[in-house]
Amino acid sequence: MQNYGTILVIDDNEAILTALKYCLASTFDRVMTLTSPDSVISLLSREQVNIILLDMNFTLGVNSGQDGLVWLQAIRKHHPEIPVVLITAYADVSLAVRGLKRGAADFITKPWDNDELVRKLKDVLETADEVATLDEVEAEHIRHAIDRCHGNLSKAAELLGITRQTLYNKMKRLQ
């Protein structure tokens, strides 16, 4: 068995939770479940979790997914390093867009395909962005700033909060 660590599944439907548990048991070392996100923050501060699968609808009868978005935000605020995959019963494009904009790693609709779900979860964990070097981040951001300024180095330097000469030197160093 490959080691994909601990997954936390949050869904208010016990039957779905059970189904997911079986589906995920062979891929993950540990499958934790919650029927409500209420205690997720305290749980995350106690337990080490590698990825979260979060259902979007918890308020009975309300299916806007608003709930899920709020919890997504709360989780990402406290634990930005844990990828969160969203899952809903409704293939709602607008909800998917809002979820991804708020930092979800992927978006899955019910009914799900077991193999595809596992593949996507693995994919998220495997492509979880490696931490880049400070120099790399700096170089990337500098390029970005210069793009925004359409090549004007003086303006770019000002936006970046460094002197023009420093920007000039950094560019030389970073090729």
Next chain:
Amino acid sequence: MQNYGTILVIDDNEAILTALKYCLASTFDRVMTLTSPDSVISLLSREQVNIILLDMNFTLGVNSGQDGLVWLQAIRKHHPEIPVVLITAYADVSLAVRGLKRGAADFITKPWDNDELVRKLKDVLETADEVATLDEVEAEHIRHAIDRCHGNLSKAAELLGITRQTLYNKMKRLQ
């Protein structure tokens, strides 16, 4: 009229292009149109464009949106500073997810609501990320790295490609 600059609309349906032209004329200084993305890269190198509205389906009879994704990638590669909003006739969650992951600013489905379309486009332009200071980016990335290492400064420093002492000093300086 507020100044939202130039928008480039790419759609192979002339009727839709005309409708969008009228819809967008009052918001943008200039509405440029293309019936095929083939020439978009050369056009962008000649003209200054502030935002792009890109249809996802160009190969007749094929509606996977694969085409649009490829063009999205090409545009972002050459002009990462120009936000691209995707639009499709099919409310396809998977396509929306893939589009956003490749850097689209938003995802709209046909038939669209004129007011909502304009609101989303304005929103994209207004929240177009301002260029952060190098120090800010650095601080953010450092926090990120420390999160990933669960607070282990030695490991974080190694990942960041700086010495532990430097990380220590930076943390002091950046509060």
Next chain:
DNA sequence: AGAATGATGTCTATTTTTTTGACATCATTC
């Protein structure tokens, strides 16, 4: 429990980088 290993907080001396200020040259605007 005690040893071993690794992390932390701090220092110093040395090397790099950044800043500041300056100046001539090239481009663009008016």
Next chain:
DNA sequence: GAATGATGTCAAAAAAATAGACATCATTCT
């Protein structure tokens, strides 16, 4: 064709990063 702003460079002073060191605290490991 002046005026203004961007660029490429320099040199000296100030700030930051690195390497090496050391005592202390934490966490495995046996």
